[in-house]
Amino acid sequence: MTDFFNEMTADGAGAVREHYRAFDDWLRHQPPERIERKRAEADLTFRRVGITFAVYGDGAGTERLIPFDTIPRIIPAHEWAKLQAGLAQRIKALNMFVHDIYHDQDIVRAGIIPAQQIYQNAQYRPEMQGISVASDIYAHIAGVDIVRAGEGEFYVLEDNLRVPSGVSYMLEDRKMMMRLFPELFARHRIAPVEHYPDMLLENLRSVAPAGVLDPTVVVMTPGTYNSAYFEHAFLAQQMGVELVEGKDLFVDANAVYMRTIRGPRRVDVIYRRLDDDYLDPLAFRADSTLGVPGLLSVYRAGRVTLANAIGTGVADDKSIYPYVPDMIRFYLSEEPLLHNVPTWQCRRPEDLAYTLDHLDRLVVKEVHGAGGYGMLIGPAASKQEIDDFRRRLVARPDGYIAQPTLALSACPTYVESGIAPRHIDLRPFVLSGKTISMVPGGLTRVALREGSLVVNSSQGGGTKDTWILEE
Secondary structure, eight states: OOSSOBTTTBTTTSOOOGGGHHHHHHHHTSOHHHHHHHHHHHHHHHHHHTOEEEOTTOTTOOEEEOOEEEEEEEEEHHHHHHHHHHHHHHHHHHHHHHHHHTTTOHHHHTTSSOHHHHHTOTTOOGGGTTOOOGGGOSOSEEEEEEEEEETTEEEEEEEEOSSOOOHHHHHHHHHHHHHHOHHHHHHSOBOOOTTHHHHHHHHHHHTSOTTOSSOOEEEEOSOTTSTTHHHHHHHHHHHTOEEEOGGGEEEETTEEEEOOTTSOEEEOEEEEOSOGGGTOTTTSOTTOSSSOTTHHHHHHTTSSEEESOTTGGGGSSTTTGGGHHHHHHHHHOSOOSSEEOOOEETTSHHHHHHHHHTGGGEEEEETTOOTTOSEEEGGGOOHHHHHHHHHHHHHOGGGEEEEEOOOOOEEEEEETTEEEEEEEEEEOEEEESSSEEOOSSOEEEEOOSTTOOOOOGGGTOEEEEEEEEOO
C-alpha cells in the first residue's frame, strides 16, 4: 500500500483500474527495446520541430526540451464529465467576478471579499473601472491546474487567467503518441483534442467588437526571447492567423492596424501573450518597447478585443483563490462542483500563527509566484530553508498563503530505472466566448524526480498525453 493514489492501480499494488486494463495489457507485451527506441524517436522529433522552452535566469541561456513520457494518463468519461462541469462553473463565476470588480463591486459591498484584497492587488487595473468588454468576457482562455488526492477527490490548485501556457504541448503530445503507437488509437476510444485551434479561433471571433462580422484575429507575442514563443508561433500557425509583435501594430483614428506588405489592415481581436504592464507604454510601463502606443484608448472605446482582457489577473492571484467557492455561491447560487485546497491566508494573524507553527508540514507559496518558484515544501525542506522562509513570512505575511501537502496522485512513468510512479497534475484549457467550451483532457504535467511534487517544466517536470476515454 502506498500513501498516494495511483492512477493505474489506485493503491499502487492492487488490480489495474478498469479503464487502464487494455493499455496495461498492451504495455506488458512491449519489448523494452521498442519502447526505448520510441522514446529516442520522440526526443529527436521534438528537437527537430523546435518544441522547446527557455528558463529565465538559466545561466546556460539555452533552450530545453520538455521531457515527454510515453505512458499516457487515462481518465474515464464519467470522471471527465464531473471535471468539465466543475470547470465551466468555476470559469463562469470568475468571469462574473472580474466584471463585477470593474463595475458595481457587489461582492465587496456584500462583505464577501475585503476591498483591500482588490485595491492592493498588483493585478488590479483602475484603468478598467467602468469599461465594458465584448460579451462581458474577461478570461477568454483559462488554464486551471487540478490535482487528484484520491478516488474522485479532485482539487483545483490554481486558476491561471492571464496568459496560461502549455496547450501546444498538449497538442504535440497527442500527435507524438499517434505517430509512435498508432495501434493504441485503434484499440481505445480516445476523445480527440486536435480541433483545439479551430475552437480557439471560433471563440476569439465570437468576442469581436460589436458590428464586426468578419473579424481579423492576430496572436501578439513579446518576441522570440519569450519562454513560450514556440507556443505563440504554433497557435498562430495552427489558427491560420498572423503572429505579430508590438512593432507590427499601430493605432490610427481610434483603431488598431497591422502593417502588411499590402498596406495597413485593421485588427479586431488580439490574442495577446504579454502581460498588461507591457501592452501600452502610454498607459502602463513607459519603458516598454513590446506594446502598442495608444492601444488602451482603442480598447476602452470598444473598437478592439484583447484576449485575455486587461485586468483579468485580479482573479488569478493566489490571495483571491480562497474566495472562489464563495464567488460561485454568490454569483451562481450553486455549490462548487470542484473543491479548493484548504488555504491559510498569512495576512490573517491567526492563519499566520498556524502557518509558522506548522511550516514543516505545509506548502507555502508567494501570492504572485509562478513556475514553482518562491515556494516552500515543508516536508522536503531543510531546517535552514524553513528558518529562512520563516523570516520572509514574518517580514511580509500578506505576500504568502499556505496549504496542506496533498498526496498528489501518481501515474506510471518511464524513468531511467524503468517504469515507476511519478506525481502529476492536469491543466485543462477552458475557452469562454458566446459559450464555455474545452477539448477533453488537457496537459498532464509530471514531476520526474522521485517524490517531487513540483511538476513545472522550469523545475524539471515533463509532460504526458492525456486520454479521455469515450463511452
